[in-house]
Amino acid sequence: MDVQPIERPAGSFQQPVSADRIQAVCRRALGPDTRVVSAVEMGLGMYNTTYRVTVEGVTRPVIVRFAPAPDRQFVSERELMRNEYATLPHLAKIAPLMPRVIAADWSHELVDRDYMVQTLLDGVPAAEGLSTYPRRSRTGFFRQVGEIARTVHAVRGTRFGPVAGPAYDTWSQAVTASLHDIAADLDGLGLDAADLRKAAALAVEHAAVLDGITEPRLLSGDLWTVNIMIAADAPEPVISGVFDLDRTLWGDPAADWPIRMAASKRDERVAFWEAYGERDESPAAVWRSLIYEIRHLGAVRLERHRLGGAVGDSYDAVAAVLAELT
The missing domain is CATH 3.90.1200.10 (Aminoglycoside phosphotransferase (APH), C-terminal lobe)
Structure with a gap:
């Protein structure tokens, strides 16, 4: 797997995720035979750690977002990814503009962070x-x-x-x-x-x-x-x-x-x-x-x-x- 993290100073708030954890997350979300070809970290966000993931045999990449570990979250920013997921039913009127959630996992069984797998939006x-x-x-x-x-x-x-x-x-x-x-x-x-x-x-x-x-x-x-x-x-x-x-x-x-x-x-x-x-x-x-x-x-x-x-x-x-x- 080709993993391309963003180089940050040690101790930075946003922490990378290892290749094997990304692979495990994608297999849970997309099926046990899933093989990740590449995972490129995207740098626009300043809170979650987000990867554009290309999967073998699938034309369109997916987005995999990892929340900060619980002990790194502020009180005023607790469980923001869960808050986003809870909001989806209320955003039906703008649903065509939003990425579709393929999987959301708060179990921390594969990685000690909440994560979501979503469809890739068109555009720039x-x-x-x-x-x-x-x-x-x-x-x-x-x-x-x-x-x-x-x-x-x-x-x-x-x-x-x-x-x-x-x-x-x-x-x-x-x-x-x-x-x-x-x-x-x-x-x-x-x-x-x-x-x-x-x-x-x-x-x-x-x-x-x-x-x-x-x-x-x-x-x-x-x-x-x-x-x-x-x-x-x-x-x-x-x-x-x-x-x-x-x-x-x-x-x-x-x-x-x-x-x-x-x-x-x-x-x-x-x-x-x-x-x-x-x-x-x-x-x-x-x-x-x-x-x-x-x-x-x-x-x-x-x-x-x-x-x-x-x-x-x-x-x-x-x-x-x-x-x-x-």
């Missing part, structure tokens, strides 16, 4: 492919992202929080718990989490504002260019697939990542709102959006640290938002 990653188009032609892409986000946000739930749980009766409880989880993760890394705890205290103090959200809606969690495929060689960007929606939760659509990203710049991405609809700019909605921004910044701080990046500027960013809240 939007994070790379968009740069080949002139900026003026990218508005259609962001309009499509708005349509997908609107479709996902139309799905109704019954309780708040991650799709796979834990579930909360109110939105304020879910938001506060999320902030506390991120703070606990920062503590575990030896990083200051006082600003996240201050935000959590404000969420409790102003629970009535957060609980103006009474109907849980499905949030994609991470829908943006890094998790989107576009058609190859199309005259304009056309979305051909979405993937890795593992941070889904039930809550306020305004707290979703694509809302934050669409609002972050006044460039071609403003076309997002043409398809999605207008934002709620009431005082209560603006206050909630500031709490959501701190939650996003806390999650970004964790991710940057995990990847070996600097986190100092995130403290200044959170301080600026806290100043607006208080």
Whole structure:
């Protein structure tokens, strides 16, 4: 078997999987006579370890994704792959855009990590492919992202929080718990989490504002260019697939990542709102959006640290938002 891992420093968060484990996983998922020809690690993702696997006698490769080992997962990112799998029945409206799950295994019998085997999506990653188009032609892409986000946000739930749980009766409880989880993760890394705890205290103090959200809606969690495929060689960007929606939760659509990203710049991405609809700019909605921004910044701080990046500027960013809240 030809295995092509990504070379990373020793101790990196993403850990490779041996050739014999990949072979064993594919035999369980695809049949006992399966013979893996090659496994090429794909580098776009920053959480799971993902391989494009070619199987003897099968024309189309499959994708094999391994979650981090349980002892390497943050509290705020626990069992994300299981959360993604639990979300699939709620994403039927965008099923044609998503990879099909061939097998999912949480048993840890073959490898001490959760894994999924999925079909390969057509197209090229939007994070790379968009740069080949002139900026003026990218508005259609962001309009499509708005349509997908609107479709996902139309799905109704019954309780708040991650799709796979834990579930909360109110939105304020879910938001506060999320902030506390991120703070606990920062503590575990030896990083200051006082600003996240201050935000959590404000969420409790102003629970009535957060609980103006009474109907849980499905949030994609991470829908943006890094998790989107576009058609190859199309005259304009056309979305051909979405993937890795593992941070889904039930809550306020305004707290979703694509809302934050669409609002972050006044460039071609403003076309997002043409398809999605207008934002709620009431005082209560603006206050909630500031709490959501701190939650996003806390999650970004964790991710940057995990990847070996600097986190100092995130403290200044959170301080600026806290100043607006208080």
